[in-house]
Amino acid sequence: MSAAAPLEVRGLTKHFARVHAVDDVSFELRPGTITALVGESGSGKSTVARLLARLHDPTSGSVLWEGGDVARVRRHRDVLRYRSAVQLIFQDPFDSLNPVKTVRHHIERPLRIHRMVPHDRVEERVHELLRAVGLVPPHEIAAKYPHELSGGQRQRVSLARVLAVEPKVILADEPTSMLDVSIRIGILNLMRRLKDERDIAFLFVTHDLASARYVADDLLVMYAGQIVERGPVEEVLASPLHPYTRLLLAAVPDPAKRLHTERIEERRGVAAAAVDPPEGCRFVSRCPIAVDVCSRVTPQLVEARPRHAARCHVTAPDPERTT
Amino acid sequence: MTALMEAPVEPRTHTPALLELRGLTVEYGRARAVDGVDLDIHEGEILGLAGESACGKTTIANAVMQILRPPGRIAGGQVLFRGDDLVGKSAEELRRFRWLNVSMVFQSAMNALNPVMRVGDQFLDAMQAHEKIHKRAALKQAEELLELVGIDRRRIRAYPHELSGGMRQRVMIAIALALNPELIILDEPTTALDVVVQREIMQQVEALKQDFGFAVLFITHDVSLLLEFADRIAIMYAGEVVETAPAEQIATGAQHPYTQGLLQSFPPLTGPLERLTGIPGAPPDLRNPPSGCRFHPRCPHCVSDGSRLYARQTTERPVLREVAPGHAVACHLVEERGI
Numbered sequence: 271m272s273a274a275a276p277l278e279v280r281g282l283t284k285h286f287a288r289v290h291a292v293d294d295v296s297f298e299l300r301p302g303t304i305t306a307l308v309g310e311s312g313s314g315k316s317t318v319a320r321l322l323a324r325l326h327d328p329t330s331g332s333v334l335w336e337g338g339d340v341a342r343v344r345r346h347r348d349v350l351r352y353r354s355a356v357q358l359i360f361q362d363p364f365d366s367l368n369p370v371k372t373v374r375h376h377i378e379r380p381l382r383i384h385r386m387v388p389h390d391r392v393e394e395r396v397h398e399l400l401r402a403v404g405l406v407p408p409h410e411i412a413a414k415y416p417h418e419l420s421g422g423q424r425q426r427v428s429l430a431r432v433l434a435v436e437p438k439v440i441l442a443d444e445p446t447s448m449l450d451v452s453i454r455i456g457i458l459n460l461m462r463r464l465k466d467e468r469d470i471a472f473l474f475v476t477h478d479l480a481s482a483r484y485v486a487d488d489l490l491v492m493y494a495g496q497i498v499e500r501g502p503v504e505e506v507l508a509s510p511l512h513p514y515t516r517l518l519l520a521a522v523p524d525p526a527k528r529l530h531t532e533r534i535e536e537r538r539g540v541a542a543a544a545v546d547p548p549e550g551c552r553f554v555s556r557c558p559i560a561v562d563v564c565s566r567v568t569p570q571l572v573e574a575r576p577r578h579a580a581r582c583h584v585t586a587p588d589p590e591r592t593t
Numbered sequence: 594m595t596a597l598m599e600a601p602v603e604p605r606t607h608t609p610a611l612l613e614l615r616g617l618t619v620e621y622g623r624a625r626a627v628d629g630v631d632l633d634i635h636e637g638e639i640l641g642l643a644g645e646s647a648c649g650k651t652t653i654a655n656a657v658m659q660i661l662r663p664p665g666r667i668a669g670g671q672v673l674f675r676g677d678d679l680v681g682k683s684a685e686e687l688r689r690f691r692w693l694n695v696s697m698v699f700q701s702a703m704n705a706l707n708p709v710m711r712v713g714d715q716f717l718d719a720m721q722a723h724e725k726i727h728k729r730a731a732l733k734q735a736e737e738l739l740e741l742v743g744i745d746r747r748r749i750r751a752y753p754h755e756l757s758g759g760m761r762q763r764v765m766i767a768i769a770l771a772l773n774p775e776l777i778i779l780d781e782p783t784t785a786l787d788v789v790v791q792r793e794i795m796q797q798v799e800a801l802k803q804d805f806g807f808a809v810l811f812i813t814h815d816v817s818l819l820l821e822f823a824d825r826i827a828i829m830y831a832g833e834v835v836e837t838a839p840a841e842q843i844a845t846g847a848q849h850p851y852t853q854g855l856l857q858s859f860p861p862l863t864g865p866l867e868r869l870t871g872i873p874g875a876p877p878d879l880r881n882p883p884s885g886c887r888f889h890p891r892c893p894h895c896v897s898d899g900s901r902l903y904a905r906q907t908t909e910r911p912v913l914r915e916v917a918p919g920h921a922v923a924c925h926l927v928e929e930r931g932i
Binding site: 310311420421422423450451452453454455456458459477479480481483484507517518519520521522523524 | 645646758787788789790791792814815816817818820821822854855858859860861862863866868869870871872875876
């Protein structure tokens with residue numbers, strides 16, 4: 271499986287001064303799968319996406335792609351090649367589109383810069399891409415400006431632009447959180463279709479567990495810079511190991527559970543635990559099941575069940591750890 | 594599940610409404626952001642107002658507070674607070690009304706705190722502007738309010754940047770409570786917050802409501818949150834209320850196709866996972882809304898078949914009609930088929 275993995279992240283770490291934004295993060299993005307990365311704001315999930323997009327240099331760790339460590343690649347040509355294979359789309363499509371340029375311009379540009387098709391086929395390809403993301407009729411949409419489109423249509427333009435360079439990996443950072451709820455599902459369905467049809471590996475960064483469940487194959491849960499749980503999405507949500515994942519699940523609004531059914535315990539610690547973190551579990555101050563060792567020893571990500579791992583001394587104890 | 598079944602649906606019709614909107618219409622230039630809205634909020638209830646962006650839900654809040662900014666203006670209708678129309682009141686009358694009777698926590702209110710003032714001074718500001726109160730007494734009351742919303746009273750000396758987003762939002766709710774208003778308007782109070790913090794704040798609002806007895810107008814795009822926390826829900830689309838019902842009724846028996854589509858836009862966290870479709874298309878431009886029912890271009894039940902129903906859907910504006918006690922729907926299809 272790892273031989274076919276286009277992107278493998280190992281021990282990825284990024285410190286901004288004293289803030290350990292991302293600490294020892296490891297996972298794989300496999301072709302034709304969607305991996306959801308969930309966590310609260312400040313947990314470091316967007317930083318992971320930005321590191322993979324090479325918008326930051328990691329403090330340590332590696333990003334392995336086609337046999338090389340792209341975190342260390344410096345040659346301009348190699349950087350360009352990686353950047354066209356691994357594409358990032360942002361939360362707010364309005365910010366990433368040029369307001370004085372038409373949709374056609376936005377999609378033509380990557381086609382020409384990366385010489386994806388001969389000059390005389392550019393127009394045809396633009397229309398193909400617009401159709402692929404459900405923007406029809408393409409000749410009408412191509413002539414529009416960003417302000418003439420709805421939020422959902424703009425996010426589709428972002429996707430069409432990214433698809434223009436035939437990427438292997440798409441890093442989608444909260445692609446639906448700025449959109450109206452009735453339109454979000456359309457973007458999620460589109461992601462599902464693209465991963466199937468084009469064998470693309472998606473990293474879907476989100477704070478919404480339900481959206482993660484709807485589209486993703488695998489789930490990564492981040493807390494204070496670390497991945498605290500990792501596994502197949504249905505398995506993790508049906509039987510979560512880490513107490514933070516359990517807390518998140520209990521907090522999601524659920525029409526079936528009216529008030530007072532389960533009160534969430536007082537939040538004693540805050541997510542800022544990643545500033546100069548001491549040794550020990552970063553969730554310990556909020557954890558209802560913490561034991562003595564938790565505040566002394568940092569738990570490792572341990573595969574307690576097949577393909578399902580957690581960083582927790584209690585629910586996923588490390589068989590090799592003595593003390 | 595059992596909690597859902599047992600939740601009491603008290604008939605509140607016997608008490609006069611605290612706030613009544615009658616045919617409220619608000620215009621921004623040529624755009625009618627709110628068009629002929631009737632809505633009641635009763636004492637001590639949580640009314641959820643839901644809809645997509647630009648459906649007019651925040652405009653309603655601003656109209657109740659009488660803080661519409663030009664070119665926004667009330668073009669028609671009444672805003673009755675205990676039967677007293679606020680439309681056309683003088684600035685001084687409104688100043689007294691705001692905060693004393695109704696307070697509002699704005700969208701991303703956590704950024705509404707003054708960054709160079711300590712939390713305590715921001716309480717003083719709000720309290721001393723509306724009532725004669727000694728500084729020491731005001732600060733003591735502020736400390737109590739902070740504790741009520743789950744913040745250590747020593748934080749009264751903190752600056753906003755020393756607090757997390759969730760704590761700042763709670764400070765705003767505490768300030769909104771300072772003058773013991775009868776109605777609190779919460780406009781997307783938790784949208785920028787994480788789900789864990791969101792739940793804690795909602796539970797606190799519920800607990801405070803029990804103690805103080807205020808009513809809440811809760812505005813959000815997140816219907817799933819309302820299904821859990823609101824007593825009644827009003828669904829807005831393109832400037833109009835299209836359905837109102839007790840929360841349980843919306844959860845299990847929503848009848849307007851837009852409400853149904855909205856509910857089907859939230860993927861479930863448990864149970865079988867089906868392919869969802871959301872709602873095709875996008876909300877209309879309010880400068881040029883569709884004729885007839887404003888939802889008809891996106892409605893799965895509107896088929897161009899030359900029928901009388903189709904003619905009504907595309908030319909006649911549907912009105913809210915009661916389909917069950919406390920449950921009203923504005924839809925030609927519901928009216929004709931009686932579903």
